[in-house]
Amino acid sequence: xxxxxTPLQPFKATxxxxxxxxxxxxxxxxxxxxxxFFYPADFxxxxxxxxxxxxxxxxxxxxxxxxVYSVSTDTHFCHKAWHDxxxxxxxxxxxxxxxxNHALSNQFGVLRExxxxxxxxxxxxxxxxxxxLVEITPEGVGRNAAELLRKVKAAQYWASxxxxxxPAKWEEGAETLAxxxxxxGKI
Numbered sequence: 446x447x448x449x450x451t452p453l454q455p456f457k458a459t460x461x462x463x464x465x466x467x468x469x470x471x472x473x474x475x476x477x478x479x480x481x482f483f484y485p486a487d488f489x490x491x492x493x494x495x496x497x498x499x500x501x502x503x504x505x506x507x508x509x510x511x512x513v514y515s516v517s518t519d520t521h522f523c524h525k526a527w528h529d530x531x532x533x534x535x536x537x538x539x540x541x542x543x544x545x546n547h548a549l550s551n552q553f554g555v556l557r558e559x560x561x562x563x564x565x566x567x568x569x570x571x572x573x574x575x576x577x578l579v580e581i582t583p584e585g586v587g588r589n590a591a592e593l594l595r596k597v598k599a600a601q602y603w604a605s606x607x608x609x610x611x612p613a614k615w616e617e618g619a620e621t622l623a624x625x626x627x628x629x630g631k632i
Contacts, residue, residue, distance in 0.1 A: 448576065448579065449576055449577060449578070449579060450575060450576065451575070451576045452573075452574055452575050452576075453471050453474060453475070453552075453570055453574035453575070453576075454471065454552050455470070455471050456470065456471050456548055456549055456552060457469070457470045458470075458516075458542045458543060458544060458548070458549060459521040459542075459543050460514070460521055460524075460540040460541055460542045460543065461521045461524040461525045461528060461540075461541045461543075462538070462539070462540045462541065463538065466521050466525075467540070469514065469540060469542060471574065474512070474514070474570065474574060475572065475573065475574045476572055477510045477511065477512055477572050478509070478510060478511040478512070478569065478570065478571060478572060478597065478600075478601065479511065479512050479513075479514060479569070479570040479574075480499075480506070480511060480512070480513045480514065480567065480568070480569055480570075480593070480597070481514050481516055481549070481553065481566075481567070481568040481570070482495075482496075482499060482513060482514065482515045482516065482567055483515075483516045483517070483549075483550065483553065483555050483563040483564060483565065483566040483567070483568075484496065484515065484516070484517050484563065484565055485517065485562040485563060485564070485565065485584060486517055486518070486519060486562055487517060487519045487523050487524060487526075487527040487534075488523075488527055488531075491565075491584070491585065491586075491587045492517075493531055493533040493534055494533070494587055495565075495587045495588050495590075496515055496533065496534060496537060497533035497534070497536055497537075498587075498588075498589070498590040498591075499513060499515070499537075499539070499590045499593070500533075500536040500537045500538065500539070501536070501590065502590045502591070502593075502594050503537075503538055503539050505594060506594065506597065509597065509598070509601065511597055512539070512540070513539035513540065514539070514540045514542050515537070515539060515540065515541050515542065516542045516544050516549050516550070516563065517542075517543075517544065517562075517563060518544050518545055518547060518550060518556075518561055518562055518563055519543060519544075519545065520543040520545045521541070521542070521543035522543075523543070524541035524543060528541070544563070547561070550563040553566065553568060555581065564581055564584070565581065565582045565583070565584060565586070565587075565588065566579070566580065566581040566582075567579070567580040567581075567588060567593060569593075569596065569597055569600055571600070571604060577600050577604070578596055578597075578600055580593075580596075595615075595616060598616075598617045599611040599615050602615075602617070602621070606621070608623055608624075609621040609622065609623055610622050610623075610624060
């Protein structure tokens, strides 16, 4: 499984984005923050609710210099068909990567053996392509885009403010902590 601190490995995949098929490589990902949002399959039940939720915050993520790559083991053709027929998926403006060869699902360690589907998993990578956040939930438990947004803000803050850390439930503008001997045993 891809863990925090693991660098993105070389890959090439085709995505559906903005009405077109586009090739995406690891080189395209680097240089800005990235969210890899794995889900089991197109035309299912929990997946469209999560992807629509993510579509709603995508403009905010873009303003934060974050790109989103949703990934399932379906093809880019299947992503287009789903985008064209589902009102929820029709809202998506981020990349929908096809991973029918399982290269990305294997690289991130989320392919379910013997099933051929990816787990429900989120990875946040920094601009150098290094994993900074990981969340994996069981198939029946959907993720919350607002919480993902909060975590990305915290990761970006932490990366740009050495010596500070973001406590539980930290929101943008809230106080952070500066780890030191003075804080030991006082929180």
